[in-house]
Amino acid sequence: MTTYILRRLLLMIPTLLGITLVVFVVMAAAPGGISSQSLVDGLNLEPQAKKAMEDYYNRMYGLDQPAPVQYLRWLNNVSPVGFVFDAQGQMSGFSWVKGVDLGLSFRYGRPVTDLIAERLPITLLLNVISIPIIYVIAIAVGVHAATRRGSRFDVGSGVVLLGLWSVPTMLTGVLLIGFFASDQFWRWFPTGGINRREALDMPFLPHWGALGDVFGVLLLAGLGASVLVWLSLFARARWRALVMGGIGLVLGGLMAQQLQPDHLGLLHISLALVFALSLGGIAASEFAWLRTLTLGLLGCALGVALAAQFSQGVFVRGFLLDRLWHLVLPIICLSYGGFAFLAKLTRSAVLENLLADYARTARAKGVAARDVLWRHVFRNSLLPLITVAATLLPSLLAGSVIVETIFSIDGMGKLAVEAVRTRDRELVLSITLISGLLTLAGYLLADLCYAIADPRVTYD
Template identity: 30%
Template sequence: MIHYFIRRLFVGAITLVLITFLVYALIRMMPGTPLTIVQAVGDPSMQMSEADQKRLEKAYGLDKPWPLGYLDWASKVARFDLGNSLSRKEPVVRLIGRRIGPTLLLTVSSLVLTYVLSIPLGLWSTARSNTIAERTVSMLLYMLYSLPSFVAALYLQILFAVKLEWLPLRGMKSIDYADLSAMGQAWDIFLHALLPVICFTYGSLAYYSRFIKSNMQEVIRQDYIRTAKAKGLTERSILVKHAFRNTLIPLVTLVGLTLPSLLSGAIILEMIFSWPGMGTLFFEALNERDYPTIMGLTLMFSVLTLAGQLLADMLYSVVDPRVTYS
């Protein structure tokens, strides 16, 4: 197994190099630079001279061809330095560290909620298969899975924030957040996070519950399930102790990939809800052509995805001892 994971780490390192190389090439080929963007949105009377622009290009490394720029960035990463943000004038590590908390609040809450709800829902759908209630729930789940999250976000904002005024429209905190007690601050963040978490969760909930149901229906046709029925075991015992245990095997392969996909998919929803997370930061960095920040976020998303795949392999061997790696 050790040799297998060493190979996976080696392949992962090569994959990281290829991903970051391609992303760096793409962003350097985008129209505009950090300096031209600043001049475009700044005061026309305060435009910098050509000499100042060349001096800043040299200071930021923008005067070099992009392959050399990538090598400079990669050499800094090898020294555990992601560089400084060109637009915010602070280390990228500190910038990401400040934004990762709000994003994890949404994604981890969504991940936990997805598993807490989808597992019993999948078991219930299997036990009540082909009943009117099960078909109705399956149809609703299919409709939810087909509904884009950004469309649902807009409708939820209109209904609960604008029409009913039950929940905040956007942001993470209220204006008077600092004046609230500890419980009041926690409740305030909860209210602000409720709609984004719902939008993060419902699609995954629909997919996972249907995934569990389809795998359970395949498992319950196996011979050992018929043997368990012949022994007189209850339906609940058969589903939970025998069938579901084998359903976990394909299910865990999705665990390691869910969190990275949630992180990368947070860009649109965080923009809609004005949530101060990494998705919003990534969008802002793209608009500002903030190359170090874009590359830092890309590197983090890539590492999380590869680590998630490795975690899925490890969990796979834990759930099914028959699986060995060599």
């Protein structure tokens, strides 16, 4: 295994070189190319200043040299071992410990390392939150649908997942902003960014002005969650659907009242029916996990909303709650397509193994259905999920380009768009290098997970 890992790590080097070479060739062959003249055009400088700026770019980046020389020079800069250049751009020696230098950004005039250090944690935060959400929902829904093939849940979840997977991320982002962040509809969330400027001066955790408000929030949130969880676990399906349908009617009516407070219209009826049917359908579902989680979260949210109406002191969101408030819509955009696709894949993999001979034999021997599902079937169904996991991180990074642009989040995705738009060669190549490194690391991790999930797989 150690030999295999070392061999894969060494193979990453030529792969990364090939990726960066393709990107460099595309940029160099594009109309206008990358030259000092193209960088200073449109700056409205005096001829002397323009000539000085061109000389500066040529000296710093070697833009007056042939394209192969420029690429080799960039490779020398990003390599920890290589030649050293002085302030005039002349070679001054060779060093084994010169370190990695990603260069200076054309547009920002700052080291690329500093820009990436600022933006990369934001994109990683989005993906670290999105990936667990994708896998938890996908595995739960996919396994339950496979074990109840042909049921109402299987058919209904299949239609919903197919619909979610078919909606483009860019359209979803625009619709979410239009309905839930604009003044024309419900302004529940911010239109962009990851925090407000005022949040930097707030305490980290939420803060209430009165101690009674804290107890009120905890009491009502816990009471609401407990009541609806009890309803989900112990009440009959008919009563669950009836109670949750009534709550849905009230919630839909309150949402419509915010838009049309003067009169009762079609909007009130439509929203009330949509919420009533949705919550009633979830409450009547035989999927206890989904039903209990949904009702518990709803009860907690209703308790917090009720406590906010009776609070006496001043409430300060705090940095943490403000950050989470800003991340709700971007996380939805990043997650829904992933778990829709992965849930369908999980259903197919689990269903195929449920019908296999070894599962039928285990059931014939008297093994409990739960043990057959989770100890035998699910483990063999992990292999396609691991395969998708290797491509999930690159796809989420690619999706971050769209989401960060729509929601004005200063992450790696938005930085990549700005770099390509301004032909910032150093920045584009560095982002390509980092993205390729993360992608190859994901593939290596997937290969290692194969051996963990399936003992038959060996790399010795």
